Amino acid sequence: MRIHAIQTGRVRIKEAQIEGRGHGTWRQLQPIISQEWADWSPTYAWAIEHPEGVIVVDTGAAVHLKSLPRWHPYFQLGVRFDIEPEQEAGPQLRSRGIGARDVKTVILTHVHIDHDGGLAHFPHSRILVSGDELARTAGVAGAILGYLPNRWPKWFDPTPLEWQAARCGPFAQSAPLTKAGDVVAVPTPGHTPSHLSVIVRDGDAQIMLAGDASYLESTMLRGAVDGVSPDDADAASTLAAIRELCAQHATVYLPTHDPKSAKRLEERRATVAPAQNAAA
Ligand SMILES: [Zn+2]
Known part of the structure; x- marks a missing residue:
């Protein structure tokens, strides 16, 4: 199965957003009030060339x-x-020979603006999103949370x-995205619920x-x-579940904004997670 890393431009955020400082509300204010910018990071969308049709995971940023x-x-x-316009997901997929009608499914990990930004390129696809995530975008509360x-x-x-109540490694629930069952979504609450x-x-x-x-x-x-x-x-327990999976x-662990994700995918380099205590 070929998986494409589509870099949809770059984003710059604070160090305190990448790694939280402190706890609770104080931690959540730091990405705004901290003065310490991180280096520019990539924003990846992913395209899986699957025999059942192309699956796009996140649509990336847009102009x-x-x-x-x-x-x-x-x-x-x-x-x-x-x-820039040619860095959006649609043009980049076309340059790899993947047209909008080839993309059978788009799934969004969440609907922050740099993950749903390229939706306009996928008018012919089935688009899957967590219902609770969608509900979170509504009204003034959604606007304050930064959804657009x-x-x-x-x-x-x-x-x-x-x-579905179908266990996938450490994740008690999952949702198959293909009939073959080789591409599955799992809940990873934390960054958003x-x-x-x-x-x-x-x-x-x-x-x-x-x-994210x-x-x-x-x-x-x-x-x-x-x-x-x-x-x-919630966030810490998801990170522990991912280490358990590894x-x-x-x-091969591929976050959207990790500058090393594309290389890790190219080399299919697995993450080495420290052994954990057996789950209780
Ligand atoms: Zn996000």
Whole structure:
């Protein structure tokens, strides 16, 4: 199975967003008030060339993110985007020979603006999103959380993902995305309460398209919660579950913004997770 890393431009955020400082509300304020910018990071979307049709995981950033609502303190003080039109997901897939009609399924790990930004390129696809994640975008509360549902394409009418009681490694629930069962979504709550990740099994290889479950492989391995997650404990337990997954089976771990994700995919380099105590 061929998996493409599609880099949709770059994003710049604070170090305190990548790795949270402190706890609770204080931790969640740091991505805005900290002065310490991280280096530019990539924003990856992923395309899986599967015999049942292409599956796109996240649609990446888009040019419209260079202009954000000025009233929002995070958009004003916490994030910068750098992307040109030809770097959006649609044109990049076309240059790899994948047209919009080849993409059977699009699944969003969550609907933060740099993950749903390229939706307009996928008008012919089934689009799967967690129903609870969608509900979180509504109204003033959604706007304060930084969602921009007013920028979704008019036709956007996603299918809410239904979890099944089908265990996948350390994850008690999952949702198959293919009839073959070799591409599955798993719940990875933390960064957002209904965040999900996608696990691809390709022969002996296992690849996790992790969205923003963590920004980096290293922060996942250290169990360092990011500056965004609303609940420290939920985020930490998801990071522990991912380490458990990596310990059970060699897994290539690919966060959206990890500068090393594309290389790790190219080399199919598995994450080495420290052995953990057996689950109680
Ligand atoms: Zn996010």
